[in-house]
Amino acid sequence: MRKVGLVIATVTAGGVFAAYSLMSAVTAPLQGLDLEGVACAALDYKLGKLFNISAEQKANAEVIIEVGSAMGISPKGQVVAIATAMQESGLRNINYGDRDSIGLFQQRPSQGWGSQAQIMNPRYSASKFYNSLVKVNNWQNMAVTDAAQAVQRSGFPDAYAKHEATASQIVTSAYASKSGGGGGGGVQQINASSGCIPQPNPASYKTRGYVSKAMSQVGKPYVWGGTGPNGFDCSGLIVWAWRQEGYQLKVRTSQQMYDAAVPVRRGQEKPGDLIFTEFEAGGPAHVMIVVERGLALEAPRTGLDVRTRAYNPDTENMRFGRLPQSQMTAATAQA
Structure with a gap:
């Protein structure tokens, strides 16, 4: 400066x-x-x-x-x-x-x-x-x-x-x-x-649609490396949902999303924000989507389908973030 x-x-x-x-x-x-x-x-x-x-x-x-x-x-x-x-x-x-x-x-x-x-x-x-x-x-x-x-x-x-x-x-x-x-x-x-x-503002005007698209996949199976439409891993669900709203993410894994995200204070998270959990040496091994404060959407692990679940940051090791528009490029929505 x-x-x-x-x-x-x-x-x-x-x-x-x-x-x-x-x-x-x-x-x-x-x-x-x-x-x-x-x-x-x-x-x-x-x-x-x-x-x-x-x-x-x-x-x-x-x-x-x-x-x-x-x-x-x-x-x-x-x-x-x-x-x-x-x-x-x-x-x-x-x-x-x-x-x-x-x-x-x-x-x-x-x-x-x-x-x-x-x-x-x-x-x-x-x-x-x-x-x-x-x-x-x-x-x-x-x-x-x-x-x-x-x-x-x-x-x-x-x-x-x-x-x-x-x-x-x-x-x-x-x-x-x-x-x-x-x-x-x-x-x-x-x-x-x-x-x-x-960075430019997050694409907040598209957030509601992206959450809705992700929610429509509840019940689909967890597939490691999956980005839809037949199965998803945790970050693949996010990539797919944004693609339906016309954005291709520049990040793919939970660790990459964590590095790119704008930090959000606990208690100030909004629908569409990301929740990072299961921290390892390389970063978070899991990412979820905030549906509303206290309720998350996730593709959890093999054997468990895409689901919603309650969360409590006071008792779980969680950090919140928001993907900025700089991590998205306009793309034609895909299936």
């Missing part, structure tokens, strides 16, 4: 994204950074609930992102920094704290973080945080809260976790603004190699 304004994508009743500018523009060399590991912009976050922050807090978040970008820190590192500042100071540059802790990150002059005047400079304090973060062995593969704790050594080591979603939204939405999301899309997770990039 060069010129960055913080935006968030929300979904209107018609499924169309609208972007809202939330931060004044800043100059930051973010383009080309790997966004792998960043929780991407959630589709159903509400503007007021997520970004109920002051002009001071917005400005401080901008500085943290800008400094991290200039230092070549990945967006995941920027998420760690934003989450840390949210926990330590509420994203405010305060001149007080526990013992001699001050500033955005509550750094202590007595512990070698710098002089009081230096720490009270947001750019200095952000750079000191990042310098310490990159010295943490394997921080890139740590949970956000663990990476933050490795730098801060807080008495409340898990406290940073509750800020991860908002911090992720701030960083990824800033990226969306530069990349064209300001007028037509959010930041969506693609896969481990490409990270998060703007």
Whole structure:
């Protein structure tokens, strides 16, 4: 990102994204950074609930992102920094704290973080945080809260976790603004190699028909590798149903669908979204279709026909996703 304004994508009743500018523009060399590991912009976050922050807090978040970008820190590192500042100071540059802790990150002059005047400079304090973060062995593969704790050594080591979603939204939405999301899309997770990039909206206007087509196959046998019309495996049912709506998917297996899907928060899934389960080293071994919240459609396994079943994400290891239109190409419906 060069010129960055913080935006968030929300979904209107018609499924169309609208972007809202939330931060004044800043100059930051973010383009080309790997966004792998960043929780991407959630589709159903509400503007007021997520970004109920002051002009001071917005400005401080901008500085943290800008400094991290200039230092070549990945967006995941920027998420760690934003989450840390949210926990330590509420994203405010305060001149007080526990013992001699001050500033955005509550750094202590007595512990070698710098002089009081230096720490009270947001750019200095952000750079000191990042310098310490990159010295943490394997921080890139740590949970956000663990990476933050490795730098801060807080008495409340898990406290940073509750800020991860908002911090992720701030960083990824800033990226969306530069990349064209300001007028037509959010930041969506693609896969481990490409990270998060703007994509066109999901083909939501076709979703109802695709679910209906899939439901019409209840009772058909499970066939490994099957994509219809006489039998299906779990992902083959999804491929077939979208084909009946005029779309050929670019992904075929449950693992590929998982990599390509836009993450959807638990409890915010909608009809047509995907449910990923039975996770193995390579990803999910099974995928289902949300019929309605709490009810899924699946081609389960050999010996069991296509069926609907109740699901409960509170007791089952499930993740939800939505295929973006970028993973579909127009095609003539086939039998």
